[in-house]
Amino acid sequence: MLRDNIEPRSMPPHDLPDLRAIPPDLVTPPMLDADPAPGRRVRQTLPEYRHTQVHHALYLPTDWAPGGRFPVLVEYAGNGGYRNEYGDESHGVVEGSNLGYGISGGEGFLWLCLPFVGADGANQTQWWGDIEATCDYCRQAVRFVCVEYGGDAERVILCGFSRGAMACGYVGLHDDATAALWCGFVAYSHWDGADERFAYTGSDWASAQERLKRLDGRPAFICHEGGTTATEAYLRSTRIEAPFTFMDTGFRNHNDAWVLRDCPARRALREWVAGVVGRRALGYNHLSVEA
DSSP states (O other): OOOOSOOOSSOOOTTSOOGGGSOOSOOOOOEESSOOOBTOEEEEOOGGGTTSSOOEEEEBOTTOOTTOOEEEEEEEOOOEEEEOTTOOEEEOOGGGOOHHHHHHTTSSSEEEEOOOBOTTSSBOSSSOSSHHHHHHHHHHHHHHHHHHHOEEEEEEEEEEETHHHHHHHHTTTSSHHHHTTOSEEEEESOOTTSOTTOOOTTOSHHHHHHHHHTTTTOOEEEEETTOOHHHHHHHHHHTOOOOEEEEEOSSSOOOGGGGGSOOHHHHHHHHHHHHHHTOSSSSOTTOOSOO
16 A cells, blocks of 8 residues: 655755755746746647647747757656645655756756646546556657657656655666656666565556666665655665666755755755766856757
8 A cells, every 4th residue: 555745765964954045046947827938838739639638848948949959858847735833845746856956057058847737637646547548648748848849859858856866766767668758867866676665556566677677777866854764775676777866855855846956965066966867067158059
């Protein structure tokens, strides 16, 4: 059975700083019911789902122009219904995600926040929904933004927070076709199969290891509040080799808003992403949209 509102495995020390002590230098754009445009984040539904309530959020960077080729950040949100003692919340909705905007600063990347597709024809705010439908929507949406908005299919990174971090493996590596989409992974707080308290279908060690094999040597940036020791130990136990990068966010919060602040973890994450997609420098201002 799935258990909701579970705190991170290794609770960070109370004396770690709260992220709210650092003023944000970015504000995530709201999701609008509007046509896509540079610097605008909009609600969209794939044509095949137009008779349902399923939808995603798409952000076009401020430097977007027709004919350009842009790397793509694809993101999954955490579970809804979450709140902890520090006031950190997750509502499980596509518009609640922050990682992609914090990584890009709003420039140089398409940012696509995807739903977990429920059997009721709506976005699922807790856990996976219909996993086959979720994976189908994922594949279609990535193709759609690459064709319609100039996404570079060779430079697509999958990101996620909490439930979304586990989705990097559970959804992103669920099958060969879905796994083939990504050039790298950013998982903030958790990894598929690493915490036995999350008892979803296929969360057992053997099943998660089969998914992890589809990583096939691609890089993953894994970060967590309070350290990544448990996840590192789990990944070592699988004996599957890949270029993993581990990072402590430096905050006590189970909250992806740390990427909206200038901090060492965000700088390291941006540098890692720049290397994966072939950018030429840390930070993305004034860079060509071509590789």
